[in-house]
Amino acid sequence: MEPFLQVYSNLKRRKDNPAVKIGRFGVNRKYQKTGIGTELLTYIKMFFLDNNKTGCRFITLDAYNTPETISFYEKNSFIFLTETDKNEKTRLMYFNLKRFADSANKT
Numbered sequence: 160m161e162p163f164l165q166v167y168s169n170l171k172r173r174k175d176n177p178a179v180k181i182g183r184f185g186v187n188r189k190y191q192k193t194g195i196g197t198e199l200l201t202y203i204k205m206f207f208l209d210n211n212k213t214g215c216r217f218i219t220l221d222a223y224n225t226p227e228t229i230s231f232y233e234k235n236s237f238i239f240l241t242e243t244d245k246n247e248k249t250r251l252m253y254f255n256l257k258r259f260a261d262s263a264n265k266t
């Protein structure tokens with residue numbers, strides 16, 4: 160698990176973390192498992208990186224704690240923030256936009 164708060168605090172020594180939260184993300188049942196959710200997440204990631212218009216460093220969300228939803232977000236490179244919510248209905252996950260930008264710049 161990447162220590163989200165620690166990574167950012169060490170970089171900037173700030174108490175706050177510039178993040179955007181995705182809420183109520185969903186794909187119509189008829190079209191699930193056809194790649195639409197992944198495409199939408201990629202679009203959102205690119206939107207926040209384009210010209211760094213928002214200054215956001217992380218995307219966060221509260222994922223339904225079901226194998227299908229967790230697997231979906233893990234396949235899209237979201238990471239658990241903590242293990243303390245592993246038995247809760249939702250789990251806090253985040254995506255590191257800077258890491259994504261750095262790897263995109265290398266290719």
Ligand SMILES: CC(C)(COP(=O)(O)OP(=O)(O)OC[C@H]1O[C@@H](n2cnc3c(N)ncnc32)[C@H](O)[C@@H]1OP(=O)(O)O)[C@@H](O)C(=O)NCCC(=O)NCCS
Pocket residue numbers: 183184185186187190191192193194195196197198220221222223227228230231232234
């Ligand atoms: C989670 C959700 C947004 C994913 O969107 P999607 O377009 O279906 O996902 P993709 O086709 O891009 O990705 C598919 C992957 O997601 C996971 N997945 C998504 N739905 C699944 C299902 N019904 N059963 C099993 N795996 C599922 C699997 O890991 C799958 O990978 P695989 O095809 O290699 O098995 C969508 O299934 C959904 O709306 N689910 C109900 C609402 C929900 O859980 N929203 C998230 C709120 S936090």
